[in-house]
Amino acid sequence: MGLNVPTMAEMMAQGETPDVLFWVGCSGSFDDRAKKITKALVKILNECKVKFAVLGTEESCSGDPAKRAGNEFTFQVQAMMNIQVLNGYDVKRIVTACPHCFNTLKNEYPELGGNYEVIHHTQLIQDLINTGKLVLKDGGVFKGKKITFHDPCYLGRANDVYDAPRTLIEKLDAELVEMKRCKTTGLCCGAGGAQMFKEAEKGNKEINVERTEDAMETSATIIATGCPFCNTMMTDGVKNFNKENDIQVLDVAELIANAAEL
Amino acid sequence: MLSIILFAVLAIVGIGFFAYNVRKVRFNILLGRDTDRTDKASERWKTMALVALGQKKMFTRPIPALLHLTLYAAFVITQIELIEIFADGLTGGHRTFHEALGGFYTFMISFIEILTLLALIGTIAFLSRRNLLKLPRLNMKELAGWPMKDANLILIMEIVLVVCIFTMNGADEAAQLQQGNAGYGFVISSFIGPLFLNMTDNLETLHTLEMIGWWGHILMVFAFLNYLPYSKHFHILLAFPNTYYSNLEKKGKFTNMESVTAEVKLMMDPNADPYAAPAEPQAEPQRFGAKDVTDLTWKNLLDAYTCTECGRCTSSCPANVTGKLLSPRKIMMDTRDRLVEVGENMRKHGKDFNDNKSLLGDYITEEEIWACTSCNACVLECPVNIDPLSIIIDLRRYLVMEESKMPTELTGMLTNIDNNGAPWQFSQNDRLNWAKED
Numbered sequence: 001m002g003l004n005v006p007t008m009a010e011m012m013a014q015g016e017t018p019d020v021l022f023w024v025g026c027s028g029s030f031d032d033r034a035k036k037i038t039k040a041l042v043k044i045l046n047e048c049k050v051k052f053a054v055l056g057t058e059e060s061c062s063g064d065p066a067k068r069a070g071n072e073f074t075f076q077v078q079a080m081m082n083i084q085v086l087n088g089y090d091v092k093r094i095v096t097a098c099p100h101c102f103n104t105l106k107n108e109y110p111e112l113g114g115n116y117e118v119i120h121h122t123q124l125i126q127d128l129i130n131t132g133k134l135v136l137k138d139g140g141v142f143k144g145k146k147i148t149f150h151d152p153c154y155l156g157r158a159n160d161v162y163d164a165p166r167t168l169i170e171k172l173d174a175e176l177v178e179m180k181r182c183k184t185t186g187l188c189c190g191a192g193g194a195q196m197f198k199e200a201e202k203g204n205k206e207i208n209v210e211r212t213e214d215a216m217e218t219s220a221t222i223i224a225t226g227c228p229f230c231n232t233m234m235t236d237g238v239k240n241f242n243k244e245n246d247i248q249v250l251d252v253a254e255l256i257a258n259a260a261e262l
Numbered sequence: 263m264l265s266i267i268l269f270a271v272l273a274i275v276g277i278g279f280f281a282y283n284v285r286k287v288r289f290n291i292l293l294g295r296d297t298d299r300t301d302k303a304s305e306r307w308k309t310m311a312l313v314a315l316g317q318k319k320m321f322t323r324p325i326p327a328l329l330h331l332t333l334y335a336a337f338v339i340t341q342i343e344l345i346e347i348f349a350d351g352l353t354g355g356h357r358t359f360h361e362a363l364g365g366f367y368t369f370m371i372s373f374i375e376i377l378t379l380l381a382l383i384g385t386i387a388f389l390s391r392r393n394l395l396k397l398p399r400l401n402m403k404e405l406a407g408w409p410m411k412d413a414n415l416i417l418i419m420e421i422v423l424v425v426c427i428f429t430m431n432g433a434d435e436a437a438q439l440q441q442g443n444a445g446y447g448f449v450i451s452s453f454i455g456p457l458f459l460n461m462t463d464n465l466e467t468l469h470t471l472e473m474i475g476w477w478g479h480i481l482m483v484f485a486f487l488n489y490l491p492y493s494k495h496f497h498i499l500l501a502f503p504n505t506y507y508s509n510l511e512k513k514g515k516f517t518n519m520e521s522v523t524a525e526v527k528l529m530m531d532p533n534a535d536p537y538a539a540p541a542e543p544q545a546e547p548q549r550f551g552a553k554d555v556t557d558l559t560w561k562n563l564l565d566a567y568t569c570t571e572c573g574r575c576t577s578s579c580p581a582n583v584t585g586k587l588l589s590p591r592k593i594m595m596d597t598r599d600r601l602v603e604v605g606e607n608m609r610k611h612g613k614d615f616n617d618n619k620s621l622l623g624d625y626i627t628e629e630e631i632w633a634c635t636s637c638n639a640c641v642l643e644c645p646v647n648i649d650p651l652s653i654i655i656d657l658r659r660y661l662v663m664e665e666s667k668m669p670t671e672l673t674g675m676l677t678n679i680d681n682n683g684a685p686w687q688f689s690q691n692d693r694l695n696w697a698k699e700d
Contacts, residue, residue, distance in 0.1 A: 203633075
């Protein structure tokens with residue numbers, strides 16, 4: 001079954017307004033691994049008949065990496081162009097699978113004239129399950145599996161969202177095991193603050209390797225996360241230990257889509 | 263009479279010199295740029311009550327939190343005894359409140375003695391952690407030299423204070439017993455008193471010992487007070503204003519640069535006349551970001567004076583734990599050291615003096631600030647709500663926006679965003695391709 005991905009322009013042409021705009025983000029649009037997360041979320045949205053739309057080719061970088069890299073000018077140009085588009089469509093509610101976009105749209109756009117209710121996809125999925133729109137099959141594929149959750153910094157410490165992803169993992173009938181550094185004390189994957197786009201400074205270890213060790217100590221077979229950057233970093237970390245056959249790195253949206261057999 | 267005069271002079275000089283130094287610190291802090299932290303008063307009071315007074319964030323690490331609590335509690339409660347010391351000193355009296363308070367006095371001094379003993383244990387434990395157990399976060403390279411001496415000196419001063427208190431109370435107890443009176447019945451000095459009496463039953467000697475304890479204590483108090491503005495230990499006072507003026511926004515929200523907003527708005531306004539004369543004479547043009555301490559906000563500078571160099575930030579920093587040069591604690595220490603230097607220069611040579619040095623370059627290197635992942639671990643970890651991240655980001659802003667200096671990969675990333683609206687080289691027209699792929 002193909003995905004149903006309406007754009008804002010198409011919706012508008014039909015005189016319709018979506019309930020929520022899905023902000024895909026650059027990773028979700030272009031990165032091969034992150035595209036799978038995007039599709040998993042769309043499957044969930046389609047399954048639950050959520051009236052959503054994407055900006056498609058009208059979307060542009062939120063400006064997060066520019067701002068963290070210190071280039072406020074590039075950030076604000078991006079932000080204001082996006083705000084023009086979003087306000088033009090009278091967008092009220094935005095969901096995104098990228099904590100960096102989430103943080104920027106939610107916290108940094110209001111001062112530039114963009115006021116929206118912005119939620120992370122784990123929060124939306126939690127809501128879909130709570131309202132009975134999404135039903136997970138009993139004894140799903142993850143039953144009894146050990147899953148650990150790696151907190152994305154821009155979801156956790158930056159915005160105090162710790163519970164939504166964990167609640168979803170618990171719904172899988174799986175065993176949620178915490179790493180020694182978790183929630184407020186969670187260790188970064190190493191990609192934030194524009195590090196994703198550059199080599200790390202000189203040190204004695206890569207941050208993602210250090211973090212993957214935390215995850216491996218839990219003996220979990222799945223590392224769940226809620227950020228495309230964290231996903232890349234943890235996947236590389238697992239490969240560093242040649243454990244890619246034993247440990248999977250999956251986004252919470254993928255876990256849920258699998259469990260719901262979508 | 264002579265002792266009253268001596269005490270009064272000591273008190274005036276001690277408090278006066280402290281006030282003089284506090285004014286200097288205040289002057290230095292106000293060299294920072296303005297930022298508004300006057301909103302949400304009730305939330306601010308609550309934050310201060312929980313974080314500074316209530317030590318809430320200390321308890322993520324229970325052992326140092328408990329040890330610290332002994333010193334903190336003893337410090338706060340001993341201020342009551344200090345009132346009596348002042349009363350005695352200025353009237354020439356001896357235990358001025360003893361008769362009036364009766365049994366409550368005995369309870370109060372006993373309570374202070376117990377806390378003081380606990381503080382002594384805490385102090386010794388702290389000294390051991392630092393010097394014998396050599397805890398990694400208390401022995402990092404940024405602490406070499408003066409910071410390490412500063413830390414030990416404070417702990418030694420605290421031991422001297424405690425010894426003085428017990429000498430005073432113990433000798434006093436012994437003197438009472440020697441005269442055939444019932445002792446005071448203070449919980450701990452009633453054990454020390456007989457020990458003193460065993461050593462000497464000369465009343466004169468016991469009185470002298472008590473005086474040594476009394477004067478030693480008050481001298482240490484004034485010495486300690488005046489040492490504070492020069493020391494990392496200033497946190498015992500500044501923790502309160504610093505938590506009151508905490509950043510109450512979500513930690514992921516970075517400040518908006520309004521000067522940039524004005525420019526971008528003008529750029530995007532189709533009706534803007536490119537040849538128009540600038541409307542109003544704008545305020546003095548500010549540097550983008552921060553090169554030196556005077557480019558930071560006063561809150562950043564207050565943060566720097568408040569830092570007690572505990573290193574919780576650094577021990578939770580992903581860059582630091584993987585061996586990178588960045589240490590958030592060093593960022594705060596450098597900021598303070600540079601601020602003290604800039605303030606001193608201004609007072610000596612006038613406000614426009616330029617020593618051709620700056621925070622970025624002479625104190626903090628580019629390698630340090632580029633190692634930051636902006637993960638907010640340091641900010642969350644700080645027991646007194648210091649924000650090293652905002653300093654790091656302001657230094658980056660200066661480098662990138664004023665000097666176009668950054669790792670080359672970032673230049674590429676920024677160019678991509680400018681050109682095609684993504685940090686990688688993908689066309690914006692391909693943004694929806696994923697929906698058609700299988």
